[in-house]
Amino acid sequence: MPASETIHVDGVWRAATSGATRAVLDPADAQTLQMVAEGGVEDVDAAVLAAHRAFAGGQGQWPRTPASERAALLRRVAGLLQRDREEIALIESRDTGKTLEEGRVDVDDVTNAFNYFADLVVNESGGRVVDAGSPDVHSVVVHEPVGVCAMITPWNYPLLQASWKIAPALAAGNTLVIKPSEVTPLSTVHLIMLLVEAGLPAGVANIVTGAGVPVGARLAEHPQVDLFSFTGGLASGTTAAQSAVAGAKKIALELGGKNPNVVFADACATDVAFDTAVDQALNAAFIHSGQVCSAGSRLIIEESVRDRFVTELARRAERIKLGRGTAEGVECGPLVSQQQLDKVAGYVASALAEGAKLRCGGSRPEPSEQRPATGYFYAPTVLDSCHRDMSVIREEIFGPILTVEAFHDEEEAVALANDTEYGLAGAVWSGDTARARRVAARLRHGTIWINDFHPYLPQAEWGGFGKSGIGRELGPSGLDEYRESKHIYENLKPEPVRWFAG
Numbered sequence: 001m002p003a004s005e006t007i008h009v010d011g012v013w014r015a016a017t018s019g020a021t022r023a024v025l026d027p028a029d030a031q032t033l034q035m036v037a038e039g040g041v042e043d044v045d046a047a048v049l050a051a052h053r054a055f056a057g058g059q060g061q062w063p064r065t066p067a068s069e070r071a072a073l074l075r076r077v078a079g080l081l082q083r084d085r086e087e088i089a090l091i092e093s094r095d096t097g098k099t100l101e102e103g104r105v106d107v108d109d110v111t112n113a114f115n116y117f118a119d120l121v122v123n124e125s126g127g128r129v130v131d132a133g134s135p136d137v138h139s140v141v142v143h144e145p146v147g148v149c150a151m152i153t154p155w156n157y158p159l160l161q162a163s164w165k166i167a168p169a170l171a172a173g174n175t176l177v178i179k180p181s182e183v184t185p186l187s188t189v190h191l192i193m194l195l196v197e198a199g200l201p202a203g204v205a206n207i208v209t210g211a212g213v214p215v216g217a218r219l220a221e222h223p224q225v226d227l228f229s230f231t232g233g234l235a236s237g238t239t240a241a242q243s244a245v246a247g248a249k250k251i252a253l254e255l256g257g258k259n260p261n262v263v264f265a266d267a268c269a270t271d272v273a274f275d276t277a278v279d280q281a282l283n284a285a286f287i288h289s290g291q292v293c294s295a296g297s298r299l300i301i302e303e304s305v306r307d308r309f310v311t312e313l314a315r316r317a318e319r320i321k322l323g324r325g326t327a328e329g330v331e332c333g334p335l336v337s338q339q340q341l342d343k344v345a346g347y348v349a350s351a352l353a354e355g356a357k358l359r360c361g362g363s364r365p366e367p368s369e370q371r372p373a374t375g376y377f378y379a380p381t382v383l384d385s386c387h388r389d390m391s392v393i394r395e396e397i398f399g400p401i402l403t404v405e406a407f408h409d410e411e412e413a414v415a416l417a418n419d420t421e422y423g424l425a426g427a428v429w430s431g432d433t434a435r436a437r438r439v440a441a442r443l444r445h446g447t448i449w450i451n452d453f454h455p456y457l458p459q460a461e462w463g464g465f466g467k468s469g470i471g472r473e474l475g476p477s478g479l480d481e482y483r484e485s486k487h488i489y490e491n492l493k494p495e496p497v498r499w500f501a502g
């Protein structure tokens with residue numbers, strides 16, 4: 001297909017109805033990677049109609065396909081993802097700026113998600129018999145697909161976020177329309193090609209590339225969409241959800257985070273433990289240049305070890321090798337866009353004006369062969385002496401900025417870590433197991449790591465407390481988001497009830 005035919009509706013790849021296109025840029029040098037279709041409302045309407053017809057009120061080919069066959073298709077997709085692993089990792093690296101190795105990890109994680117939901121739907125496809133209190137009643141709860149699912153994804157983990165929605169939705173028998181971020185649509189286009197190659201019937205999975213408004217907004221409000229699933233920022237997510245709620249759709253929101261990494265002094269008792277805690281704090285904050293919803297962007301550290309810890313952290317942060325994600329030896333890529341670069345620089349300026357102390361970074365790095373001057377690079381930055389009144393502590397920055405706050409006792413550590421309107425993820429580091437578990441139990445976040453940061457499992461729910469979202473992805477709940485429950489009550493011995501005398 002020609003490069004700009006990135007809209008897939010009812011089994012056909014095509015350009016936007018309007019003919020409009022958009023340049024997708026390589027964030028390492030701001031050069032055009034590929035032209036893609038810039039969809040509009042008419043393209044969304046066509047895609048939703050295709051998905052609606054393919055669902056056909058639950059009587060379409062896909063919703064009526066047995067769970068074992070749907071699972072087999074998901075496993076074929078997993079195989080194709082592994083076949084194309086290097087190609088997809090390269091697409092993701094060039095589109096998002098992340099390193100090639102991170103791109104490979106993403107493809108493996110996406111493969112795991114497809115295999116996980118394939119297994120889960122087979123194991124969970126039977127109904128649940130419930131006791132109706134009478135031997136003459138057979139009562140069973142079964143699951144059915146919801147219908148047409150609209151999916152909107154962000155630019156930081158485009159393929160991964162798409163798979164957490166597409167895999168369970170297809171496993172459950174739904175049809176869908178996905179709109180990837182206009183900044184990084186390429187890997188999702190490739191995924192839809194793999195679904196087609198795996199044999200998914202026409203109209204079941206459709207993609208419309210284009211902007212949040214109008215494409216995403218139209219998906220949110222479209223009357224024939226039954227479920228609206230959004231991953232992205234708080235502002236756009238809540239705006240879009242309002243029109244979805246007005247149409248009484250099911251909604252799922254995966255929004256931002258402001259994630260604490262709580263380090264007790266007893267986690268640094270030996271040189272080895274100190275090295276591990278510093279290394280992981282670095283990883284928590286700076287992997288993918290901090291453009292991670294669960295980034296450990298708030299270091300909350302016990303005062304007695306603060307100076308030693310932050311000094312070593314800043315020393316290592318300064319040595320992170322920044323450059324084009326595909327270049328050999330590069331550890332961190334650029335930010336995704338000029339807009340993101342400006343936002344990050346603005347937050348650093350405001351923090352410094354409010355009294356934060358710069359321990360490293362705070363500017364763009366010198367250009368080099370691996371770092372073109374036109375790329376959106378920003379140096380890993382550590383801001384010490386931060387406090388809750390600063391916007392860098394309260395708002396999600398989504399960049400390579402680590403803030404430091406100090407605490408004196410366990411109570412203060414918990415209070416600081418929970419002092420956020422978000423609640424996506426957080427970590428506690430302690431050499432005292434009882435204390436680590438006590439603190440973990442009190443943290444109000446959807447994922448808590450003890451003496452670790454960032455790992456997640458497809459079989460464990462992912463999602464947030466507070467303003468980090470509504471609902472869960474992954475795990476059994478991640479499948480349930482895409483299923484309706486239906487109670488079938490069967491009276492084996494019907495008799496008159498005589499409620500009315502007549």
Ligand code: NAD
Pocket residue numbers: 152153154155156157161179180181182210211212213215216217220231232233234236237239240254255256257292293294396398424463464468469
């Ligand atoms: P964003 O909110 O700017 O965009 C996300 C998606 O929403 C894009 O596809 C965009 O085109 C679309 N969109 C924008 N306005 C819209 C509107 N009015 N109606 C419908 N759609 C609209 O987010 P982003 O900058 O692409 O991604 C970064 C954000 O995503 C961060 O806040 C991050 O924390 C969040 N995120 C959360 C998770 C999670 O699992 N909770 C995972 C990844 C990213």
